[in-house]
Amino acid sequence: MVRDDRDEPFDDFFREIERMMNEMTGGANVGAGGPGGADAGFGSDTHVDIHDVGDEVRVVADLPGVEKGDIDLECDGRTLTVSAHSEHREYDERVSLPRRVDEHTAEATYNNGVLEVVFDPAASSSDISVE
Incomplete structure (x- = not known):
């Protein structure tokens, strides 16, 4: 049927x-x-989820029709910027992260139109002794 x-x-x-x-x-x-x-771009039919789970911050975004090589990611520890383009679409989104992350620990995967970026949380500030 x-x-x-x-x-x-x-x-x-x-x-x-x-x-x-x-x-x-x-x-x-x-x-x-x-x-x-x-x-x-983002917001029209793209879905972005942010998960803050104890030992990691995970961002999952749908980027349909985009090739892996056409994705650019930047992070300053507080904001993740995702830029991507395909023949028919352009994505450019800044995502505020729920807490400060160590951007140097980022691991990104892209499979079947789904981008996943995982960060470790930033180490807490060290104590400064006053002399």
């Missing part, structure tokens, strides 16, 4: 949610190629 997406029972529900979200964001017609559409 071939699936007919027009018969999806939640289509009307999701269209109404999308309409309300577009109204709240000032009428940006996300995903329609207009303002805020296909060239909007």
